[in-house]
Amino acid sequence: xxxxxxxxxxxxxxxxxxxxxxxxxxxxxxxxxxxxxxxxxxxxxxxxxxxxxxxxxxxxxxxxxxxxxxxxxxxxxxxxxxxxxxxxxxxxxxxxxxxxxxxxxxxxxxxxxxxxxxxxxxxxxxxxxxxxxxxxxxxxxxxxxxxxxxxxxxxxxxxxxxxxxxxxxxxxxxxxxxxxxxxxxxxxxxxxxxxxxxxxxxxxxxxxxxxxxxxxxxxxxxxxxxxxxxxxxxxxxxxxxxxxxxxxxxxxxxxxxxxxxxxxxxxxxxxxxxxxxxxxxxxxxxxxxxxxxx
Amino acid sequence: xxxxxxxxxxxxxxxxxxxxxxxxxxxxxxxxxxxxxxxxxxxxxxxxxxxxxxxxxxxxxxxxxxxxxxxxxxxxxxxxxxxxxxxxxxxxxxxxxxxxxxxxxxxxxxxxxxxxxxxxxxxxxxxxxxxxxxxxxxxxxxx
Numbered sequence: 001x002x003x004x005x006x007x008x009x010x011x012x013x014x015x016x017x018x019x020x021x022x023x024x025x026x027x028x029x030x031x032x033x034x035x036x037x038x039x040x041x042x043x044x045x046x047x048x049x050x051x052x053x054x055x056x057x058x059x060x061x062x063x064x065x066x067x068x069x070x071x072x073x074x075x076x077x078x079x080x081x082x083x084x085x086x087x088x089x090x091x092x093x094x095x096x097x098x099x100x101x102x103x104x105x106x107x108x109x110x111x112x113x114x115x116x117x118x119x120x121x122x123x124x125x126x127x128x129x130x131x132x133x134x135x136x137x138x139x140x141x142x143x144x145x146x147x148x149x150x151x152x153x154x155x156x157x158x159x160x161x162x163x164x165x166x167x168x169x170x171x172x173x174x175x176x177x178x179x180x181x182x183x184x185x186x187x188x189x190x191x192x193x194x195x196x197x198x199x200x201x202x203x204x205x206x207x208x209x210x211x212x213x214x215x216x217x218x219x220x221x222x223x224x225x226x227x228x229x230x231x232x233x234x235x236x237x238x239x240x241x242x243x244x245x246x247x248x249x250x251x252x253x254x255x256x257x258x259x260x261x262x263x264x265x266x267x268x269x270x271x272x273x274x275x276x277x278x279x280x281x282x283x284x285x286x287x288x289x290x291x292x293x294x
Numbered sequence: 295x296x297x298x299x300x301x302x303x304x305x306x307x308x309x310x311x312x313x314x315x316x317x318x319x320x321x322x323x324x325x326x327x328x329x330x331x332x333x334x335x336x337x338x339x340x341x342x343x344x345x346x347x348x349x350x351x352x353x354x355x356x357x358x359x360x361x362x363x364x365x366x367x368x369x370x371x372x373x374x375x376x377x378x379x380x381x382x383x384x385x386x387x388x389x390x391x392x393x394x395x396x397x398x399x400x401x402x403x404x405x406x407x408x409x410x411x412x413x414x415x416x417x418x419x420x421x422x423x424x425x426x427x428x429x430x431x432x433x434x435x436x437x
Contacts, residue, residue: 062309063330063338063393094334095394097363102334125335128357129364152335155350156357213369220365227361228379231354231386235346235399238381245362248372254379272407 049079056088065095083112090122099126117143121153128156131223136160159230185289189278193250194265197286198222200258205290221263225256244272253279262286308393312339315396315416322412324404326384331356332394342399351397359388359395376413378406389413391420 047055052075059068069092076085090105103126109119124139140157143150186206188195194217195208202222207214229240243254252265253275264279316328316339329340329348335356340348362374377388387398387409396416398409 060332060336061338062306063312063332064306064308065332065393091332091334091336095332095336097333122334125353125357125360129360151347151349152353155353159354159357216369220361220369223361224358224365227354227358228386231351231358232379232381232384234351234354235384235386237384237386237399240379240381242380243378245374245377247366247374250371 049075049082053084053088065092068092083109087118115146117147117150124156163226185285188264191266192264196221196263198261221261225261251275255279255283316341319398319412322409324401325398326401327399329397333360355395355397376410387413389417391417393420
């Protein structure tokens with residue numbers, strides 16, 4: 001402790017200002033008692049918002065979303081304008097697949113900090129889910145404008161920037177302009193359903209279903225192809241060639257090259273080997289029919 | 295009574311389970327890596343080769359998983375359980391769970407059926423920890 005001599009007396013601490021040893025001891029005792037009291041009451045006192053959010057984030061990182069959500073709600077009651085709290089709330093809504101509330105929470109973060117990169121990324125992801133590429137791109141651009149080393153935003157931007165055409169929006173579907181197709185030559189096998197053939201830009205080439213359903217299916221198939229391709233390339237594995245998606249009631253097989261995507265579904269109990277074989281046959285027929293080399 | 299909620303332990307049962315799942319996947323021949331990622335892209339646990347950056351891959355796999363979920367919902371299909379996407383040099387496997395997505399990377403020689411079976415087992419374990427348990431084929435050959 002720094003000290004100076006005053007009028008030849010005993011040294012006086014610069015930061016304490018005590019006039020006697022007894023007074024100094026008294027204050028020291030009070031401080032000690034105060035610390036003990038703080039420690040005791042910390043067990044019964046409600047935690048502050050920062051503590052709640054920190055704990056919520058730890059729970060979240062362990063996948064304990066329900067407990068995290070409780071703490072975030074508690075924290076936001078204490079500090080309703082806390083950006084960290086709203087961001088955590090947005091993440092947890094996403095984890096629970098509650099997209100509307102997640103969007104509102106990301107927007108609440110941006111109202112507090114218009115350049116918050118993680119809120120911008122969150123909204124970009126939601127726009128991507130909604131197939132609103134026009135809304136997605138500016139969020140990613142803005143996030144990367146101020147934080148160019150933001151790996152997640154960069155990965156998504158790299159992906160969407162390679163999409164020459166936006167995924168089909170309702171009522172605005174690109175029209176296939178290739179050679180005419182003889183439908184009877186593209187008959188799916190027994191048990192096969194929801195057969196769809198699209199170009200990589202989302203143009204519907206052929207579908208087994210009615211127009212509306214076919215366009216929705218083609219948009220989904222194209223979007224899965226694009227994201228799966230980006231994922232495989234990011235993992236250093238190359239371009240997408242095959243896919244299998246297994247759900248409770250059906251199994252869907254994908255086959256693709258750089259220009260065309262074929263999707264064909266079967267009932268859930270189909271043997272994978274059979275599905276692959278039949279999808280390959282239909283793929284070969286489709287390429288032949290379109291005059292494309294395999 | 296203690297008014298403060300209990301702080302999470304460093305290694306909760308769920309966190310251990312996630313790590314165990316990835317570790318088990320890595321024991322399969324030709325599996326190069328694995329991760330568990332939440333639907334928001336948060337990496338819960340991962341083990342990847344050094345050449346692959348975890349955050350970008352997590353962002354893309356979470357986006358892919360969400361498209362499979364949202365697309366199925368739009369098309370009025372049932373939600374997906376597992377998916378795989380193959381390229382010339384390997385395969386990405388994806389499993390859906392309440393916590394998010396379990397992702398496995400295999401090289402071109404990976405035994406697809408074995409990984410799918412192991413992935414289903416892992417997902418059933420996760421579902422068990424969160425709620426109902428799904429049916430798993432007895433062997434990979436039954437898939």
